[in-house]
Amino acid sequence: MSETIDTNSLPAIGEDSKLGGLVSKFAAEYSQDPKEATSAGLLGWMYSHYGEFDAAARVFNFGVDTFPSDHKIIIRRAEFLSRCPDQAFRNGSAAIKDAKHALELARHDGWFDGRPYEECDYLETLAAGYALLGDTASAISTLWDAHSIARTNKIRKRLIESLAQVEAGKILVHSIWERAGRS
Numbered sequence: 578m579s580e581t582i583d584t585n586s587l588p589a590i591g592e593d594s595k596l597g598g599l600v601s602k603f604a605a606e607y608s609q610d611p612k613e614a615t616s617a618g619l620l621g622w623m624y625s626h627y628g629e630f631d632a633a634a635r636v637f638n639f640g641v642d643t644f645p646s647d648h649k650i651i652i653r654r655a656e657f658l659s660r661c662p663d664q665a666f667r668n669g670s671a672a673i674k675d676a677k678h679a680l681e682l683a684r685h686d687g688w689f690d691g692r693p694y695e696e697c698d699y700l701e702t703l704a705a706g707y708a709l710l711g712d713t714a715s716a717i718s719t720l721w722d723a724h725s726i727a728r729t730n731k732i733r734k735r736l737i738e739s740l741a742q743v744e745a746g747k748i749l750v751h752s753i754w755e756r757a758g759r760s
Contacts, residue, residue: 617643618653630663641675648688652679652699659705660749667748669709676703697723697732701739705749708742716743 617640624633637654644650655675658668680699683689689696700723707716717740724736739749 618650621653630661630666634666648679648682651675652702656702659702659709667709669706672706676706693726693728694732697727708748713743
């Protein structure tokens with residue numbers, strides 16, 4: 578297992594806000610006892626949401642190092658690497674590698690059984706990595722794969738919007754940041 582994260586090295590976020598205080602408390606607890614990869618994903622997302630991308634990258638990396646076979650933290654790091662609003666943190670090759678590995682692990686574990694929306698999210702993250710590298714054909718093909726298994730109009734609509742962005746030569750930056758009101 579990896580070393581713990583030094584809480585003092587992570588930034589305090591909005592201590593005066595309820596959520597900011599919760600982030601700091603969660604970071605302190607998590608750094609002492611990282612129980613599961615989902616917690617690392619949540620903490621990384623919280624730092625990302627607040628624009629603390631360096632802290633988010635460290636938490637995602639720590640989570641993957643600590644839980645190298647947990648597809649949920651691996652796909653969160655892939656999403657971060659492929660879609661971070663700060664381009665300095667984007668890495669299409671690493672995002673593709675992580676997304677493919679997460680898909681393989683999740684399929685092997687049966688995670689997508691009854692959860693096609695999850696597989697759509699994983700595939701969309703893979704497509705974002707391809708788009709980031711300028712591999713439009715692979716991004717489009719992957720998005721169509723996701724569209725073919727999507728079961729709701731809401732997900733299909735989101736995937737069509739992603740297809741339009743890729744076809745227009747844009748990278749896919751939306752995701753957890755857009756859903757949280759950031760983009």
